[in-house]
Amino acid sequence: MSRTIEAKEHDRLAMQAALDAEKTQPERNRLGQFATPTALAEDVLQYAESLLPPAVKVQFLDPAIGTGSFYSALLKVFPKKRIAEALGFELDPHYGKPATHFWKDTGLALKLADFTQATPSPRFNLMICNPPYVRHHHLHNGEKTRLQLRTQQASGIKMSGLAGLYCHFLGLSHAWMAEGGIAGWLIPSEFMDVNYGQAVKRYLLDRVTLLHIHRFDPNDVQFADALVSSAVVWFKNESPPPDHKVNFTFGGTLLHPKLSRLVSTRALGREPKWTRFPVSDIRSRETVPTLADFFEIKRGIATGDNSFFILSEEEIAARSLPREVFTPILPSPRYLQQDEVRTRKDGSPDIDRRLFLLDTKLSEEEICKRFPALYAYLEEGKTQGLHERYLCKHRSLWYGQENRPPAPIVCTYLGRGDTKSGRPFRFILNSSRATVANVYLALYPTPLMAREMTRDSKLLRKVWDALNKLSAGTLLGEGRVYGGGLHKLEPRELSNVPAAFILDLLPQNSIPRRSRQLGLFAEA
Ligand SMILES: C[S@@+](CC[C@H](N)C(=O)[O-])C[C@H]1O[C@@H](n2cnc3c(N)ncnc32)[C@H](O)[C@@H]1O
CATH class of the missing domain: 3.90.220 (Adenine-n6-DNA-methyltransferase TaqI; Chain A, domain 2)
Known part of the structure; x- marks a missing residue:
């Protein structure tokens, strides 16, 4: 059995490479199409297995399935009889159609549809996703408002206008999760530090039980073609217990990290930069002097x-x-x-x-009178349209x-x-x-x-x-x-x-x- 799964994964990788090669880089960027490497997908599913209670049957959902790297790993890690259901969404038929054909008769329902438009059903106890990394400025205005509204309905998170599509995927999928279900998200670690990530962090602290964040070492980039530093975020769909602690790990692999540290959710609520962990300890900002x-x-x-x-x-x-x-x-x-x-x-x-x-703070008239050569130089700048540039235009003297x-x-x-x-x-x-x-x-x-x-x-x-x-x-x-x-x-x-x-x-x-x-x- 396992040999046939290995062979199937081998064929899937070949299909993935062929499909990627038919697309240009900008096309792939537009829909955030970067596949998860096999070894990482397998680590993710193995880790997920350790989080689920042993007897429980799995209802698996991948909202951005691509050719199905996680589904393939699911079949490798879980015995077939434990998989009660597997569902995947894929917006792009370029990947979705061949993947549907590839996985037919294996028990996967692959919907060729936009996950952000789908009607949720809260029955999945294993949500695994590498969502599309599409930055907010590539989301149209109408689209952004629609996503903000739906994300809020689904999860209660009011996402900032600067949040990328991956944040909305995370929020929207809340409405698909069974109570007590496990989620593992492979996402850029950026949300841990920047302002738009604040809403995501509040969700992770207040609405669910955040279990573990593993951050890969950016010097060891996981996706050769997507220059982002990624993290795997694990949580359970239930309210957090009091005095809960989250495991922060860094470097190495998800299963064998180089560093780890437990950090209380109370401390996380106060700390604006989560990428401090696990390297640094919690700081008591009031008493430790800083460069400021x-x-x-x-x-x-x-x-x-x-x-x-x-x-x-x-x-x-x-x-x-x-x-x-x-x-x-x-x-x-x-x-x-x-x-x-x-x-x-x-x-x-x-x-x-x-x-x-x-x-200089001299006006153009004064410059004209006192320094004709400088005046001529400024005129030269104007013919290049410099004085109309945003930064120059908004200064009291465009050259000041x-x-x-x-x-x-x-x-x-x-x-x-x-x-x-x-x-x-x-x-x-x-x-x-x-x-x-x-x-x-x-x-x-x-x-x-x-x-x-x-x-x-x-x-x-x-x-x-x-x-x-x-x-x-x-x-x-x-x-x-x-x-x-x-x-x-x-x-x-x-x-x-x-x-x-x-x-x-x-x-x-x-x-x-x-x-x-x-x-x-x-x-x-
Ligand atoms: C980062 S890739 C991950 C693919 C696969 N799960 C993997 O890990 O190899 C994200 C996938 O989401 C798809 N996608 C983008 N927007 C989508 C949407 N609105 N609904 C469903 N899928 C979408 C892309 O076409 C792409 O295949």
């Missing part, structure tokens, strides 16, 4: 068009533009080899690639820049965890007067930090050194993790990084250290 206590963190300047507003020394000279309307600006991180930027006498950075940002004074420490915030240095982010000590564009985050000392800096002239350097020694885990516990190991850090996220280590760099008698002794800041 020492630095105000802002994203660098969005110029509107770097190629127009940022010029080299040579370009400025060649066009006879006035130096006084330019501010030095650091080049993008890949052109900045060093982690310490020293200054020249005039405040400009002492580096090879010297760039300057056009930054946001106020971003030079910051003594800046941070590169899009990094790969696997770089040579092993550091996903670089902190750069900047003693020049150079500002930064939005490829950097700028760290401005808070009054507390500024005061301590006047007391210890070496403090900033010590802090910079310590920042560069922060483990990837400490920073990434806060950062969003994208597929392929690309990490992005928002100003707010960097602000939330625990920073008790800075306290240790301050003099014993400093106010923040004494505050810790008084219990205002606890040890992290």
